[in-house]
Amino acid sequence: MNTTIDTFPALQRRDWKELASGFLIRHIMVVVMLLIVAFFAYRSARFATPDNLTNILIAAAPFALIALGQTLVILTGGIDLSVGSVMAASAMAAAWTAKNAGDSPMLPLVAAVVTGLLAGSINGLIVSKFEVPPFITTLGMLTLASGIAYVIGNGAPINGLPASFGSFANTQILGLTLPVILMIIAILSLAFVMKRTNYGLRVYAIGGNRLAAEIAGVRSRNILFSVYAISGVLAGLSGLMLASRVITGAPNLGQGYELDAIAAVVIGGASLMGGRGTVWGTAIGLLLIQTINNGLDLLLVPAYWQNVIKGVIIVAAVGVDVWAARRGRR
Amino acid sequence: MSTVQSDDRGPVVPMLECSGITMSFGGIPVLKGITFTLEPGTVTALAGENGAGKSTLMKIASGQYRPDGGQVQVRGQHLPSGNAQAAYSLGVAIVPQELASIPEMMVYENLFIGRELKNGIGILDRRAMIKAAKGYLEEFGLETDPKSRMKALPVGVRQIIEIIKATHRGARVLLLDEPTSAIAEREVARLAGIVRSLRDQGVAILFTTHKMEEIRAMADRVLVLRDGNLVSDTPLAEITDDGIVTAMIGRELDQLFPDRPDAGTKSVLEVDSLVIAPGAEPVSFTVKSGEILGLAGLVGAGRTELIECIYGIRKPVSGTVRVAGTMLKPGAPLSSIARNLAIVPEDRKGAGAVLSMSVLDNATLPRIAAFSKFGVLSGRQRRDAIGTVMKSMRLKSNGLDQHLDNLSGGNQQKVVFGRWLTGPVDALLLDEPTRGVDVGARSEIYRIITELSSAGMAVVMASSDMPEILSLSHRAFVMRELGVVGELDRAQLDSPTVQDTIFRLASGQNAAPVKDTTP
Numbered sequence: 001m002n003t004t005i006d007t008f009p010a011l012q013r014r015d016w017k018e019l020a021s022g023f024l025i026r027h028i029m030v031v032v033m034l035l036i037v038a039f040f041a042y043r044s045a046r047f048a049t050p051d052n053l054t055n056i057l058i059a060a061a062p063f064a065l066i067a068l069g070q071t072l073v074i075l076t077g078g079i080d081l082s083v084g085s086v087m088a089a090s091a092m093a094a095a096w097t098a099k100n101a102g103d104s105p106m107l108p109l110v111a112a113v114v115t116g117l118l119a120g121s122i123n124g125l126i127v128s129k130f131e132v133p134p135f136i137t138t139l140g141m142l143t144l145a146s147g148i149a150y151v152i153g154n155g156a157p158i159n160g161l162p163a164s165f166g167s168f169a170n171t172q173i174l175g176l177t178l179p180v181i182l183m184i185i186a187i188l189s190l191a192f193v194m195k196r197t198n199y200g201l202r203v204y205a206i207g208g209n210r211l212a213a214e215i216a217g218v219r220s221r222n223i224l225f226s227v228y229a230i231s232g233v234l235a236g237l238s239g240l241m242l243a244s245r246v247i248t249g250a251p252n253l254g255q256g257y258e259l260d261a262i263a264a265v266v267i268g269g270a271s272l273m274g275g276r277g278t279v280w281g282t283a284i285g286l287l288l289i290q291t292i293n294n295g296l297d298l299l300l301v302p303a304y305w306q307n308v309i310k311g312v313i314i315v316a317a318v319g320v321d322v323w324a325a326r327r328g329r330r
Numbered sequence: 331m332s333t334v335q336s337d338d339r340g341p342v343v344p345m346l347e348c349s350g351i352t353m354s355f356g357g358i359p360v361l362k363g364i365t366f367t368l369e370p371g372t373v374t375a376l377a378g379e380n381g382a383g384k385s386t387l388m389k390i391a392s393g394q395y396r397p398d399g400g401q402v403q404v405r406g407q408h409l410p411s412g413n414a415q416a417a418y419s420l421g422v423a424i425v426p427q428e429l430a431s432i433p434e435m436m437v438y439e440n441l442f443i444g445r446e447l448k449n450g451i452g453i454l455d456r457r458a459m460i461k462a463a464k465g466y467l468e469e470f471g472l473e474t475d476p477k478s479r480m481k482a483l484p485v486g487v488r489q490i491i492e493i494i495k496a497t498h499r500g501a502r503v504l505l506l507d508e509p510t511s512a513i514a515e516r517e518v519a520r521l522a523g524i525v526r527s528l529r530d531q532g533v534a535i536l537f538t539t540h541k542m543e544e545i546r547a548m549a550d551r552v553l554v555l556r557d558g559n560l561v562s563d564t565p566l567a568e569i570t571d572d573g574i575v576t577a578m579i580g581r582e583l584d585q586l587f588p589d590r591p592d593a594g595t596k597s598v599l600e601v602d603s604l605v606i607a608p609g610a611e612p613v614s615f616t617v618k619s620g621e622i623l624g625l626a627g628l629v630g631a632g633r634t635e636l637i638e639c640i641y642g643i644r645k646p647v648s649g650t651v652r653v654a655g656t657m658l659k660p661g662a663p664l665s666s667i668a669r670n671l672a673i674v675p676e677d678r679k680g681a682g683a684v685l686s687m688s689v690l691d692n693a694t695l696p697r698i699a700a701f702s703k704f705g706v707l708s709g710r711q712r713r714d715a716i717g718t719v720m721k722s723m724r725l726k727s728n729g730l731d732q733h734l735d736n737l738s739g740g741n742q743q744k745v746v747f748g749r750w751l752t753g754p755v756d757a758l759l760l761d762e763p764t765r766g767v768d769v770g771a772r773s774e775i776y777r778i779i780t781e782l783s784s785a786g787m788a789v790v791m792a793s794s795d796m797p798e799i800l801s802l803s804h805r806a807f808v809m810r811e812l813g814v815v816g817e818l819d820r821a822q823l824d825s826p827t828v829q830d831t832i833f834r835l836a837s838g839q840n841a842a843p844v845k846d847t848t849p
Binding site: 213217 | 641680
């Protein structure tokens with residue numbers, strides 16, 4: 001029997017027009033995304049080809065992992081500025097391991113994950129236990145991890161790595177590379193975790209109102225620690241993906257990625273105050289940014305102009321979202 | 331039908347005129363065609379239950395919200411809809427429930443913000459502003475130093491400063507949203523004096539309130555909103571208190587407080603030598619099943635701190651708490667929840683509810699383990715359990731997925747209350763359970779408290795509302811300076827001089843105090 005909620009009073013009938021416009025407003029980013037796709041498809045014959053769409057996915061994968069980690073952090077009301085540097089440090093640690101520990105694809109993977117976990121855990125500990133503002137904590141880690149990356153390579157990239165180092169990024173399963181598969185798995189599983197598990201609900205709760213969540217029995221310090229640790233691990237994996245694709249460890253890899261990740265999360269409708277946002281929103285946000293990158297490349301727009309255009313689109317997209325949210329709330 | 335009255339002053343142009351105002355949020359109509367006028371030199375009370383649309387109407391009248399239909403006129407001029415700036419320049423000012431003052435700035439800076447005094451070369455003339463501010467403050471009977479920081483002042487004083495700010499910028503219509511909800515009784519009297527003197531200067535004042543005494547003390551006329559309709563618009567002299575209450579809740583309120591069944595004999599909540607803060611007297615007591623223990627005292631006496639120590643939001647200096655014989659881990663809410671202890675905190679928005687989450691998710695939080703397997707939330711089971719409880723709480727919402735920030739205060743409180751009732755509760759801690767809750771919802775909350783206690787719960791209830799303490803408790807403590815200074819049994823609570831006794835204990839004026847009372 002369906003005994004749930006239909007019996008609540010004060011529920012008013014809404015006509016279909018309102019529902020339809022409500023749907024459009026709630027999914028405004030999807031609409032924006034479709035418009036941008038349509039524009040590029042119209043302007044460039046190469047845009048809407050299977051090869052190019054695969055390229056977009058491949059470019060999106062490392063970026064997706066850090067954007068997902070960033071989503072969790074932002075949902076708690078924090079921010080992780082260190083992910084770009086942590087990518088670099090993890091990539092360098094993995095490359096160093098590959099160079100010195102022989103021809104195994106597993107050891108570099110372990111090195112990258114451990115480096116990311118370590119950096120994320122330090123962030124998490126300082127934020128949760130010592131209550132240093134996340135902005136400051138992760139700004140410090142940004143500098144520190146970048147320094148570590150250069151220390152590992154003695155200031156230079158690590159080249160001449162064994163071919164197995166490339167297997168992580170270049171292995172294909174069912175026509176998709178490993179990073180793309182990992183991205184899809186990460187999005188699906190994190191979407192499930194955030195929507196349907198205790199953990200997800202608690203993350204939303206401490207982001208929405210930390211004191212109220214603690215009173216309701218949420219151990220907010222553990223949760224806070226965990227989101228930074230997860231963000232670190234994902235940054236580690238992401239750094240390895242990038243390094244593996246070119247079979248080189250570069251200490252300046254991932255630079256500035258944190259800002260694109262934050263942009264993706266915010267375009268996805270998350271509030272930097274915490275408590276609001278979704279994994280699906282972030283997925284749309286990052287695909288939007290990657291599509292723009294790719295489309296502008298195809299249209300042969302010069303790199304510096306690409307940044308100008310991207311900046312405008314990011315602010316405009318969020319502006320549209322804020323406008324839609326205001327209309328939706330009315 | 332509102333008629334423009336003319337006393338002996340001839341016909342009067344209404345200060346503010348709302349006609350046919352309609353408004354809905356997310357498809358739910360909140361105001362259904364409201365028409366009224368405010369005349370100069372009058373004080374009008376806007377009464378109604380939580381969720382009746384009072385705050386929304388205030389925001390429309392002050393230009394913060396754009397109504398879906400209808401219009402607002404200020405002194406005969408059309409107010410461009412949804413334009414707060416225009417309302418302001420037409421002389422309409424609002425003092426919101428949550429004050430909009432800037433806590434880090436000084437009093438005079440707050441008073442002059444946006445229209446600072448400058449000297450000849452455009453530099454801020456602080457000396458002139460301080461001098462003028464002092465004059466304003468004195469005019470309103472405040473001896474506050476204009477150079478004190480806003481955040482260092484009591485809420486009641488900050489509120490008067492907000493009123494000064496509004497009126498000295500030439501506001502002719504003053505809207506006060508729940509002006510007395512956060513201030514002490516003594517401050518209410520001062521506020522009433524100020525409202526009257528502004529009225530005599532010809533300002534039109536509209537204020538919202540839940541409390542009958544304040545309507546009687548301040549208003550000339552009372553408007554009653556119910557479910558988005560203006561159900562009564564009457565000069566105060568022509569309506570009785572019962573008439574107002576009936577109009578607000580749409581039925582006769584036969585009895586605010588339900589009967590109080592006898593307490594049981596089993597000890598449920600045992601507090602032993604709990605020291606709330608360094609230097610405080612240890613507190614020990616036992617609450618039996620079915621017993622309601624009231625905690626009375628002035629603001630800052632330590633009632634909230636005691637409740638927080640028992641529950642574990644705050645770590646006590648020493649002492650233990652047992653629920654049904656099992657000792658709680660100090661400072662660990664999770665262990666308290668596991669021992670079937672529940673709390674309804676004083677600050678609903680700050681500590682009770684996560685406003686950005688749905689009813690369903692809020693109600694899931696404290697009992698999350700019961701609604702999940704291996705960390706994965708159940709779908710149907712939790713929806714059913716929570717739906718049943720919220721129905722018994724008579725929650726008014728747009729389904730369980732509605733976010734709390736779209737619910738009225740009374741309904742938010744029902745969620746904060748009801749979320750515990752999906753599982754067993756042995757002891758219940760209530761801190762100001764009816765603060766900011768209107769008469770109708772209030773009697774429902776009293777009914778729920780009494781039902782829960784008669785079903786065997788031990789209840790501790792801190793309250794500043796004297797009738798609440800006197801009518802619901804089996805026993806009451808009076809607190810002062812973080813300790814218990816008096817205990818009153820049922821016979822004493824029924825004595826005609828009890829209010830006086832409680833006040834003496836709470837303020838430390840008792841004839842035979844054990845404690846040193848140097849302030």
